[in-house]
Amino acid sequence: xxxxxxxxxxxxxxxxxxxxxxxxxxxxxxxxxxxxxxxxxxxxxxxxxxxxxxxxxxxxxxxxxxxxxxxxxxxxxxxxxxxxxxxxxxxxxxxxxxxxxxxxxxxxxxxxxxxxxxxxxxxxxxxxxxxxxxxxxxxxxxxxxxxxxxxxxxxxxxxxxxxxxxxxxxxxxxxxxxxxxxxxxxxxxxxxxxxxxxxxxxxxxxxxxxxxxxxxxxxxxxxxxxxxxxxxxxxxxxxxxxxxxxxxxxxxxxxxxxxxxxxxxxxxxxxxxxxxxxxxxxxxxxxxxxxxxxxxxxxxxxxxxxxxxxxxxxxxxxxxxxxxxxxxxxxxxxxxxxxxxxxxxxxxxxxxxxxxxxxxxxxxxxxxxxxxxxxxxxxxxxxxxxxxxxxxxxxxxxxxxxxxxxxxxxxxxxxxxxxxxxxxxxxxxxxxxxxxxxxxxxxxxxxxxxxxxxxxxxxxxxxxxxxxxxxxxxxxxxxxxxxxxxxxxxxxxxxxxxxxxxxxxxxxxxxxxxxxxxxxxxxxxxxxxxxxxxxxxxxxxxxxxxxxxxxxxxxxxxxxxxxxxxxxxxxxxxxxxxxxxxxxxxxxxxxxxxxxxxxxxxxxxxxxxxxxxxxxxxxxxxxxxxxxxxxxxxxxxxxxxxxxxxxxxxxxxxxxxxxxxxxxxxxxxxxxxxxxxxxxxxxxxxxxxxxxxxxxx
Ligand SMILES: [Zn+2]
Numbered sequence: 001x002x003x004x005x006x007x008x009x010x011x012x013x014x015x016x017x018x019x020x021x022x023x024x025x026x027x028x029x030x031x032x033x034x035x036x037x038x039x040x041x042x043x044x045x046x047x048x049x050x051x052x053x054x055x056x057x058x059x060x061x062x063x064x065x066x067x068x069x070x071x072x073x074x075x076x077x078x079x080x081x082x083x084x085x086x087x088x089x090x091x092x093x094x095x096x097x098x099x100x101x102x103x104x105x106x107x108x109x110x111x112x113x114x115x116x117x118x119x120x121x122x123x124x125x126x127x128x129x130x131x132x133x134x135x136x137x138x139x140x141x142x143x144x145x146x147x148x149x150x151x152x153x154x155x156x157x158x159x160x161x162x163x164x165x166x167x168x169x170x171x172x173x174x175x176x177x178x179x180x181x182x183x184x185x186x187x188x189x190x191x192x193x194x195x196x197x198x199x200x201x202x203x204x205x206x207x208x209x210x211x212x213x214x215x216x217x218x219x220x221x222x223x224x225x226x227x228x229x230x231x232x233x234x235x236x237x238x239x240x241x242x243x244x245x246x247x248x249x250x251x252x253x254x255x256x257x258x259x260x261x262x263x264x265x266x267x268x269x270x271x272x273x274x275x276x277x278x279x280x281x282x283x284x285x286x287x288x289x290x291x292x293x294x295x296x297x298x299x300x301x302x303x304x305x306x307x308x309x310x311x312x313x314x315x316x317x318x319x320x321x322x323x324x325x326x327x328x329x330x331x332x333x334x335x336x337x338x339x340x341x342x343x344x345x346x347x348x349x350x351x352x353x354x355x356x357x358x359x360x361x362x363x364x365x366x367x368x369x370x371x372x373x374x375x376x377x378x379x380x381x382x383x384x385x386x387x388x389x390x391x392x393x394x395x396x397x398x399x400x401x402x403x404x405x406x407x408x409x410x411x412x413x414x415x416x417x418x419x420x421x422x423x424x425x426x427x428x429x430x431x432x433x434x435x436x437x438x439x440x441x442x443x444x445x446x447x448x449x450x451x452x453x454x455x456x457x458x459x460x461x462x463x464x465x466x467x468x469x470x471x472x473x474x475x476x477x478x479x480x481x482x483x484x485x486x487x488x489x490x491x492x493x494x495x496x497x498x499x500x501x502x503x504x505x506x507x508x509x510x511x512x513x514x515x516x517x518x519x520x521x522x523x524x525x526x527x528x529x530x531x532x533x534x535x536x537x538x539x540x541x542x543x544x545x546x547x548x549x550x551x552x553x554x555x556x557x558x559x560x561x562x563x564x565x566x567x568x569x570x571x572x573x574x575x576x577x578x579x580x581x582x583x584x585x586x587x588x589x590x591x592x593x594x595x596x597x598x599x600x601x602x603x604x605x606x607x608x609x610x611x612x613x614x615x616x617x618x619x620x621x622x623x624x625x626x627x628x629x630x631x632x633x634x635x636x637x638x639x640x641x642x643x644x645x646x647x648x649x650x651x652x653x654x655x656x657x658x659x660x661x662x663x664x665x666x667x668x669x670x671x672x673x674x675x676x677x678x679x680x681x682x683x684x685x686x687x688x689x690x691x692x693x694x695x696x697x
Contacts (some may be wrong), residue, residue: 064566118151467528546571588625
């Protein structure tokens, strides 16, 4: 619509408007946009389209869905591995079947060698920053890891297996934590390559990896084995080969495939792993199999190995020879396992519908973790199934395991490693229950993001840690409605200090380039932003529908950041460019203020008091950089109150200042911006206006 200029002038010249103009605070000077660079003379509105998003194509469409030509590779593994508990060594041989579903011919396959992060000449070791002046006890393992001797892989054999089964040595070379294996002939679309690799490594006790470690507890050694075998790097339509080195912070990004893994361990060990156990007859006693059947028939935890059975010969099948535990897993993007003679084991069944498919929930932990793990772990896994099932999708795998050890929190498909241990005398504070419940919900929750909705963790931490922390927040509240809110990632007020911090980087910063405040950046900020988006921008029903659609259409696929943003836009019917831009692409903060409250006689203004005797004008400003909805509470002279909630759209014509007008018979005595602390306001000193005279403060 366009108004003819003379009409507009006639309107503006009216006496009422000029009277208002005298009272109104001066309009903001300079460009209307909050963060405008006046030298640019371009559209710098926070509401403008996101030019950062890549153009949609046949692989990823403009509505954030996989396109008609979406493809991804598949890599299947058959692995035989042995744990040597004298040398603390894992030795393995793997046969990798690489299916090329891409439109490209591939002359080689890149493989990730994550254990090579433990080499003294690894990029992570060489790039290690000097230690800070003080290191808190809990941070020591990460900041000042014990030097690992003999870290990294020994790889005696890499061979190509021809269609007729003939094996030939492959040409390969290692570059940091990557290894390139040249194929005999380039692999065409639809073809597969079979590669065999032998390898071994010493399981470190600490180290910079923190994944794949051992620890000696009261009853002996326990082993958490992860990122442990040479794994094919992702080849995708966005970046080609995933060639980001493993520095430790950016986790991993892998192809989906099927696994058949045989793990040979000492006779007295119990093993939990990704996948379904294929040989319970060889690995469990008759009593244990009967207890497991009872556990799975119900929904509360039953001990498979009781605390007083740990170390007893009766708790293992007859004999003394090493036992091979065989697991198979379908459509997973990784495989991890844990093994120890120290494990207590409890399990329960879970069903989404009565009489439906049984999902096995398992917890294994040394006696050092009791009491606590027996009370919380399996219950927390169960909660994860429920909350994540409701907000994203039902858990598709046959089992979920939680394992206690030195790793405080790390996730792999169907298996999580969690810390939280009582004091040596068995006592603990209530806060430890929350710590174990939250880390369990979080790590088991990672099955959804990124194990199934398989984003590129080595680049975008927020896509897995952020989305997962967001769901963890609701899982925690479902687990215990009295959960102490000040400990959670999700409530806006808990993010205030971070949003004031000088050393922030935008969420759209690659994982290993986030140099400080990693937890607040990768976890808290995205989680808090999504809570705000759900509860205060889109509304729960609209958000949940769009979020479920995103989650379900990217199950077992590789979404990129724009796929998430576009999915939510399409699913919710809301562009929200201001939100994606402000929250994900900038470090702008939110500082809303009420700067003036004025009143005028309605009769004088419009010649009638039918709509209320007084016309009020409230002036609000955005004084930092972030556009957000505007919520404010009005208190009247008679003591009544009302809360008015305005959408972020109010800022679209002027991002610095908004004047809100309304009629009322009442007299305003106080206005408070964001009374419920729904948004992260970095300066609340300017959030309240009180009628004069101001009380002496
Ligand atoms: Zn996480």
